[in-house]
Amino acid sequence: MPLSDEGNLWIQARNGDRKAFARLFDLHASALYRFASRLLGPGPDAEDVVQDVLLSMLQHDKFDPSRGSLRTYLFGAVRNQALKRQRVVLEELSPFVPSREATPDQEMARLQTSSALATAIKALPWSQREVLLLVHYEDLSLKEVAEVLELELAAVKSRLHRAREGLRIILQPLLVPKGDRR
Amino acid sequence: MNDSQLDSALNDLPQPLLPAGLRDRTLAAFDQRRPKVRHLPRLYRWIGLAAAGLCVVIFAATMGAFQIQDTPRTWEIYRLEDGNVFAVKTVFHPTSLSTWLSFFTFERESGMREGQYQQIFHLRLTGLRLGYRVKPQAAGDGTYNLIFSKAVNPPAVFASIPPHPAVKVEEPFVLGTSETGFYTCFIISRNGVNLPECEPPPKRAMVHVSQTSITKGPFVAHVYRPVARLTRHLKISELRLGDWYAESQAQLSTEELRTPR
Numbered sequence: 001m002p003l004s005d006e007g008n009l010w011i012q013a014r015n016g017d018r019k020a021f022a023r024l025f026d027l028h029a030s031a032l033y034r035f036a037s038r039l040l041g042p043g044p045d046a047e048d049v050v051q052d053v054l055l056s057m058l059q060h061d062k063f064d065p066s067r068g069s070l071r072t073y074l075f076g077a078v079r080n081q082a083l084k085r086q087r088v089v090l091e092e093l094s095p096f097v098p099s100r101e102a103t104p105d106q107e108m109a110r111l112q113t114s115s116a117l118a119t120a121i122k123a124l125p126w127s128q129r130e131v132l133l134l135v136h137y138e139d140l141s142l143k144e145v146a147e148v149l150e151l152e153l154a155a156v157k158s159r160l161h162r163a164r165e166g167l168r169i170i171l172q173p174l175l176v177p178k179g180d181r182r
Numbered sequence: 183m184n185d186s187q188l189d190s191a192l193n194d195l196p197q198p199l200l201p202a203g204l205r206d207r208t209l210a211a212f213d214q215r216r217p218k219v220r221h222l223p224r225l226y227r228w229i230g231l232a233a234a235g236l237c238v239v240i241f242a243a244t245m246g247a248f249q250i251q252d253t254p255r256t257w258e259i260y261r262l263e264d265g266n267v268f269a270v271k272t273v274f275h276p277t278s279l280s281t282w283l284s285f286f287t288f289e290r291e292s293g294m295r296e297g298q299y300q301q302i303f304h305l306r307l308t309g310l311r312l313g314y315r316v317k318p319q320a321a322g323d324g325t326y327n328l329i330f331s332k333a334v335n336p337p338a339v340f341a342s343i344p345p346h347p348a349v350k351v352e353e354p355f356v357l358g359t360s361e362t363g364f365y366t367c368f369i370i371s372r373n374g375v376n377l378p379e380c381e382p383p384p385k386r387a388m389v390h391v392s393q394t395s396i397t398k399g400p401f402v403a404h405v406y407r408p409v410a411r412l413t414r415h416l417k418i419s420e421l422r423l424g425d426w427y428a429e430s431q432a433q434l435s436t437e438e439l440r441t442p443r
Contacts, residue, residue: 016216022209029208030200037198047201051208058215117195136192168188 006070007063014057025054028071031138032078038121038133039082049085053077068147075138076148079130120170128163135160262320 006027012020029050036046053074057063063073121129134140134148146156 018209018212021212025205025208029205033200034198042198047204050204051211054208055211055215117191164188171191
């Protein structure tokens with residue numbers, strides 16, 4: 001099987017090519033950090049996970065192009081690293097950036113929703129949260145998520161469904177129009 | 183709360199941004215941990231090329247030196263205890279990177295027969311064998327071995343060479359070739375060898391010179407012409423050791439030619 005461009009980059013970086021490593025970092029670090037920070041909370045832990053995953057190639061390269069893409073391999077590695085840490089920190093997510101076009105009332109409502117959503121996501125069980133994050137925020141297909149988590153496709157679908165149902169229950173009061181709350 | 187409302191809410195969640203400095207820190211860590219020998223293969227290639235070039239130069243110089251030193255114009259003469267005589271010469275050819283071993287065999291005792299000549303053997307030796315000599319040795323069963331006396335340790339038997347039964351020679355002797363009636367001869371001394379390279383080997387004539395003293399003339403050449411069934415005896419009074427001899431230079435007379443010595 002011919003190696004993809006990313007597969008070649010990976011091999012070059014593993015052999016010490018700095019430019020190849022920087023290219024891989026630029027391609028994947030943002031998504032990996034997003035995923036890690038939403039699993040562990042933003043901060044040093046998420047940064048360490050991203051760094052460790054990318055530098056792990058120099059010590060023990062387990063990437064096998066025949067088993068999947070580099071992207072799914074990296075997400076799986078981040079997930080495993082995060083699991084090892086086992087520190088689910090319920091911290092605030094990144095600072096909220098208000099929209100310039102929204103009115104103050106709308107911004108307040110949006111802030112409340114976002115905070116509630118962030119809290120709700122962190123309150124989800126780990127197995128549901130990682131599926132939801134990969135599908136909704138990293139645009140991985142269900143099949144790719146199954147590769148990352150080494151699960152059956154049906155299990156991925158089931159976890160995603162339960163995650164969405166849980167969020168729906170938590171967020172329902174916030175999304176109901178004020179006039180309906182009586 | 184329907185699916186679109188939930189998706190909309192999920193999309194409102196802010197995206198965590200990659201921390202500033204993480205890229206630089208990660209690259210710095212990569213620099214510290216990456217293999218440091220990645221440029222060495224290229225260096226090794228240059229070293230290898232330089233070494234190969236040097237080897238070629240040394241090889242060419244060595245070949246040239248051996249070509250000069252180790253391509254004797256003289257023959258090594260070995261007189262064995264059973265009376266047989268071998269003349270051996272090795273020549274290295276740089277173009278073919280091989281050494282050719284040429285040798286003659288002679289039987290000393292029984293005299294030369296009319297119309298026959300000794301055989302010249304040319305053997306191509308495998309590999310580079312420079313600066314060696316080959317010494318014949320009687321095997322005791324009527325055959326002879328050529329043994330490397332140098333550059334092969336221990337000396338190895340190279341070939342088993344049967345003596346040529348038809349060639350008889352008295353020393354010193356002269357070899358000649360004749361396809362056009364023009365003889366080229368060379369005198370072989372008692373203590374050394376000065377034989378021409380006979381190519382092609384003599385097929386139709388043989389010149390044989392004998393003498394009573396190496397320092398005094400006259401030399402007597404016995405010429406055998408198998409076609410004419412004529413034995414000619416030449417008296418060559420002015421022939422010096424190492425000189426080429428041609429029929430035109432010999433002062434032949436029919437009388438002399440027809441008078442057996």
